[in-house]
Amino acid sequence: MTRYSLHPAAEIFPEMDAPALARLTADIAANGQREPILILDGQVLDGRCRLRACEQLGIEPLVRHLGGTVVGDPYVLAVSLNLHRRHLTESQRAMVATKLATLANGSNQHAQICAPSQEHAAELLKVSRRSVQHARSVINHGTPELVAAVDQGEVAVSAAADLARLPADTQREVLTRTPDEIRAIAREVKERITAAGVCGPSAVRIFDRVAQEQDLSGSEQCSVVEAIKADAPALPTPAEARRIASQGKPGLAVLATDGRYHTAPVDPQEAARLERWMRLREGLESLATVPFPPTEALTSIPAYQQRNVTEWLSRALPFLNELHQLWSQHHA
Numbered sequence: 653m654t655r656y657s658l659h660p661a662a663e664i665f666p667e668m669d670a671p672a673l674a675r676l677t678a679d680i681a682a683n684g685q686r687e688p689i690l691i692l693d694g695q696v697l698d699g700r701c702r703l704r705a706c707e708q709l710g711i712e713p714l715v716r717h718l719g720g721t722v723v724g725d726p727y728v729l730a731v732s733l734n735l736h737r738r739h740l741t742e743s744q745r746a747m748v749a750t751k752l753a754t755l756a757n758g759s760n761q762h763a764q765i766c767a768p769s770q771e772h773a774a775e776l777l778k779v780s781r782r783s784v785q786h787a788r789s790v791i792n793h794g795t796p797e798l799v800a801a802v803d804q805g806e807v808a809v810s811a812a813a814d815l816a817r818l819p820a821d822t823q824r825e826v827l828t829r830t831p832d833e834i835r836a837i838a839r840e841v842k843e844r845i846t847a848a849g850v851c852g853p854s855a856v857r858i859f860d861r862v863a864q865e866q867d868l869s870g871s872e873q874c875s876v877v878e879a880i881k882a883d884a885p886a887l888p889t890p891a892e893a894r895r896i897a898s899q900g901k902p903g904l905a906v907l908a909t910d911g912r913y914h915t916a917p918v919d920p921q922e923a924a925r926l927e928r929w930m931r932l933r934e935g936l937e938s939l940a941t942v943p944f945p946p947t948e949a950l951t952s953i954p955a956y957q958q959r960n961v962t963e964w965l966s967r968a969l970p971f972l973n974e975l976h977q978l979w980s981q982h983h984a
Contacts, residue, residue, distance in 0.1 A: 653712055656703065659695035661730040664751040666744060666803040668701045677705040688716040690733075697726055698733050727752060731776050743802055743809035746783035749773040750791055753784065786813035795823045811875050817956045826869050837866055838879035857943065869954070890914055905930050 668676065685706065689699030696703055697718065706713040731752070734740075740748070753773040770788075774781045786809045790802055794816040801807040807815075807827075815823055841862050845855045863873050888896060893908035897915045900906075905913035905926060913927045942949065953961055 653707065653710070654715075656689075656691065656694070656696045656715075658700055659692055659697045659726060659730075660755070661726045662696050662698060662700050664727070664730065664748050665734050665738070666740075666747070666805075669804060673701060673704060676701055677708050680705050680711075681709055685711075685714045688714045690718055691715050692718045692726055698730060727755070728776065735777070741805045741808075742779055742783060743787075743807070743812075744805050745777040746774075746779045746787040746809045747790070747799075747802055749777040749779055749784045750787035752776070754788070754791075783809055786810050789813040790816050793817065795820045797827050798823050801827055807875060814956045826872060829872055829875075834872065834875045835879050837862065837868070838876045841876065842880060856938070 680702070685702060687699070687702065689702050690697045703713055731748070735745075749770075750773070753770045770781055770784050774784045787802070790799055790809060790812045794812060798807070798812055798815060802809050802812045815826060818826075841859050844858050844862065848854070848858060863876070868876065888906065888908050890908045890912070893906040893914035897904045897906045905915050908914050913930045915923050915926055
C-alpha cells in the first residue's frame with residue numbers, strides 16, 4: 653500500500669472514536685470507498701479516517717491529488733469539508749478554532765499560510781469568541797486527558813476551562829466519570845425535579861441532594877448542568893416570549909434568549925419595574941433559603957471558583973447593605 657503522511661490541516665479536527673471508525677471500516681468493506689481521500693503535496697488533507705479504514709482492510713485507498721493553486725488556503729478547505737460532513741458540538745468546534753488561530757505563520761511550508769485571528773477562526777467555525785477563549789485555556793493549561801475529552805465532545809469547553817485551573821492530578825481524578833455516567837445523573841436530576849413539580853430554589857436543592865449522593869466534584873456538577881442544558885428545550889426569542897406572556901395570565905413574565913424576562917406589551921416603565929422585581933425576588937429568595945450556615949458554605953466553595961466568589965461578594969454586599977438600609981427607612 654502507498655503510505656501517506658498527514659497534512660497539518662487534517663490534524664486540527666478530532667479523530668473518530670473507535671466505534672465510529674469501526675462502522676466506517678465495516679461500510680467500506682461492504683460497499684467500497686465511495687469518497688476519495690484528498691492529497692495535497694503528497695500529504696492527506698482530508699480523509700485520514702478513510703485512510704485508516706483502508707489500512708485496516710489492507711486495500712489501496714482511492715485518492716485524488718489536488719493542485720495548490722486550486723486549493724488556496726488548505727486550512728479553510730479542511731474546515732469547509734469537515735463542518736459539512738461531521739456533527740461536531742460547539743465545544744469541539746471551539747477547540748478546532750483555537751488550533752486554527754494558534755497556527756504558526758508558515759506552518760504550511762509550500763503555501764506560507766498565516767494563522768487567522770481569534771475572531772476570524774470563531775467566524776469560520778461558527779462559535780463565539782468566548783468559546784474560543786475557553787478552548788485556549790484548555791489547550792494551554794489542561795492535561796492531555798482533558799484536551800482529549802473536549803475534543804471528543806465528552807466535556808463542555810466552558811466546564812473544561814474551569815477545570816484547567818486545577819492541578820493536573822485533580823483534573824485526571826475528575827475525568828474518571830464517563831460521559832454516560834454524567835448524562836445518567838443529569839436525567840436523574842430532571843426526573844426528580846419533574847416528579848416533585850418544583851422550580852427555582854426548590855429545584856436547586858434537589859440538584860444539590862443528587863450531587864451530594866453521587867459525591868460530585870465542582871467540575872462534575874458543571875458537566876451535569878451542561879448535560880441538562882443540552883437536553884432542555886430552547887428558550888423563546890424575545891418576541892416569542894412577549895407573545896407567550898400576552899396569552900397567559902396578567903403579570904406573566906417569560907424568560908427569553910436575551911436573558912431577560914418579557915411581559916405582554918404594557919407600559920415600558922411598568923414592564924421594566926416588573927423585570928427588576930423578578931430578578932430581585934429570584935436573588936433574595938435564593939439567599940434567604942440557603943439551608944446551611946456560612947461556615948459550611950465556605951468549606952463547599954471549590955478552589956477554581958474562589959475568584960468568582962470574591963467578585964460576586966464585592967458586588968453583592970454593597971447592594972444588599974444599601975437595599976437593607978433603604979428598606980429599613982421606608983418600613984421603620
